[in-house]
Amino acid sequence: MSKALEGVRILDFTHVQSGPTCTQLLAWFGADVIKVERAGEGDATRAQLRDIPGVDSLYFTMLNHNKRSITLNAKHPAGKEVLETLIRDCDVLVENFAPGALDRMGFGWERIQELNPRMIVASVKGFGPGPYEHCKVYENVAQCTGGAASTTGFEDGPPVVTGAQIGDSGSGLHLALGIVTALYQRQVTGRGQRVLTAMQDAVLNLCRVKLRDQQRLERNGVMEEYPQYPEGTFGDAVPRAGNASGGGQPGWILKCKGWEDDPNAYIYFITQAAVWPAICKVIGREEWITDPDYATPRARLPRLMQVFATIEEWTREHTKFEVMDILNQYDIPCGPILSMKEIAEEPSLRATGTIVEVDHPERGPYLTVGNPIKLSDSPTEVRRSPLLGEHTEEVLGQLGYSSEQIAALRSVHAI
Ligand code: COA
Numbered sequence: 044m045s046k047a048l049e050g051v052r053i054l055d056f057t058h059v060q061s062g063p064t065c066t067q068l069l070a071w072f073g074a075d076v077i078k079v080e081r082a083g084e085g086d087a088t089r090a091q092l093r094d095i096p097g098v099d100s101l102y103f104t105m106l107n108h109n110k111r112s113i114t115l116n117a118k119h120p121a122g123k124e125v126l127e128t129l130i131r132d133c134d135v136l137v138e139n140f141a142p143g144a145l146d147r148m149g150f151g152w153e154r155i156q157e158l159n160p161r162m163i164v165a166s167v168k169g170f171g172p173g174p175y176e177h178c179k180v181y182e183n184v185a186q187c188t189g190g191a192a193s194t195t196g197f198e199d200g201p202p203v204v205t206g207a208q209i210g211d212s213g214s215g216l217h218l219a220l221g222i223v224t225a226l227y228q229r230q231v232t233g234r235g236q237r238v239l240t241a242m243q244d245a246v247l248n249l250c251r252v253k254l255r256d257q258q259r260l261e262r263n264g265v266m267e268e269y270p271q272y273p274e275g276t277f278g279d280a281v282p283r284a285g286n287a288s289g290g291g292q293p294g295w296i297l298k299c300k301g302w303e304d305d306p307n308a309y310i311y312f313i314t315q316a317a318v319w320p321a322i323c324k325v326i327g328r329e330e331w332i333t334d335p336d337y338a339t340p341r342a343r344l345p346r347l348m349q350v351f352a353t354i355e356e357w358t359r360e361h362t363k364f365e366v367m368d369i370l371n372q373y374d375i376p377c378g379p380i381l382s383m384k385e386i387a388e389e390p391s392l393r394a395t396g397t398i399v400e401v402d403h404p405e406r407g408p409y410l411t412v413g414n415p416i417k418l419s420d421s422p423t424e425v426r427r428s429p430l431l432g433e434h435t436e437e438v439l440g441q442l443g444y445s446s447e448q449i450a451a452l453r454s455v456h457a458i
């Protein structure tokens with residue numbers, strides 16, 4: 044079966060996580076992604092957090108599936124010529140270098156336009172134009188500057204960063220959408236364009252409910268679904284809300300049977316208004332269905348923590364999976380806290396290709412996350428990440444370089 048992005052060629056100048064997430068998605072949709080790396084070194088993540096000495100790390104392999112790798116010294120005159128050929132040949136250049144690095148290489152937007160006016164140049168940067176535009180940025184910097192850290196954690200603790208890589212992988216996702224949108228527009232205009240995703244913007248986009256709450260707070264002085272209500276105090280900025288729900292249906296994380304020994308024996312419990320009578324029956328509090336102190340969402344708001352403490356008396360008697368089974372019989376929304384071990388071993392996630400086992404010539408089999416976006420007419424086959432420079436000869440050969448020319452480039456360390 045053909046792939047959605049078949050025929051699209053990507054010059055992948057990305058490294059670390061944000062850019063590679065984006066180009067891996069494009070590769071999964073069928074684009075030919077040529078990853079350009081420095082000879083001898085490659086993407087720094089090949090050597091970071093290694094679990095097997097001398098073998099590409101899981102950090103690298105899990106972000107670079109379905110790509111081809113070539114080595115190239117973009118600062119060597121002969122390497123620059125190869126890069127020019129690649130720019131003429133490709134549809135999209137994706138990069139996430141530090142600000143200005145591409146210009147310093149001699150490949151600013153104007154030069155790329157001269158070489159290929161149809162080329163789309165897509166970049167991840169830490170910040171958009173403004174006071175911080177020249178800064179280098181990693182994941183947690185973006186989480187802190189995009190509003191995630193100040194709104195995550197508990198009121199009596201410091202700001203907390205999340206395990207979800209919303210700065211890096213979140214930016215990569217945003218950039219991928221920008222690229223396919225620009226490819227779509229190019230069909231009409233015939234022109235390329237620049238696509239920019241600032242990591243701060245991507246994190247803020249994912250934190251928009253907190254900007255919503257900032258304005259609610261400024262208008263009303265309190266937010267009734269926050270744990271600070273009614274006894275605590277609100278300052279002038281959105282506080283950390285612990286495990287409170289970000290939506291209109293109150294929720295909290297509750298202990299389940301075995302919590303004393305298992306750090307993940309918990310469940311997220313949502314007291315959705317529509318199923319309140321069912322909740323009361325399940326936990327043995329049928330009187331709450333009609334009690335004016337509990338019968339309506341508004342009446343429950345000032346005593347939410349007490350409501351959750353009572354529900355927890357019931358959840359503590361059951362495992363998180365028993366709770367899930369029982370609550371789902373009544374359409375009560377809930378979610379067991381799954382550990383990474385449980386996720387890795389979950390057969391249904393393997394069946395859907397959400398978790399995939401991949402074989403690698405140097406490390407052997409390993410698990411990775413498959414394509415989370417499933418297209419019915421463009422199924423994803425996850426192929427292992429390339430070794431450093433594995434496809435240099437193949438790609439240069441396709442670009443018209445003879446084996447003598449490739450040998451000459453190698454002898455001067457241009458590739
Ligand atoms: N040939 C020659 N030079 C190359 C090259 C190649 N194939 N590939 C990279 N380089 C050079 C760059 O041109 C740059 O040189 P310069 O400093 O002389 O301009 C140099 O390598 C280092 O690149 P840089 O991007 O500055 O890497 P870094 O390791 O110092 O910084 C980041 C890493 C991630 C902090 C930085 O790239 C960044 O802020 N990127 C944007 C935001 C981002 O994506 N962050 C998330 C990463 S997950």
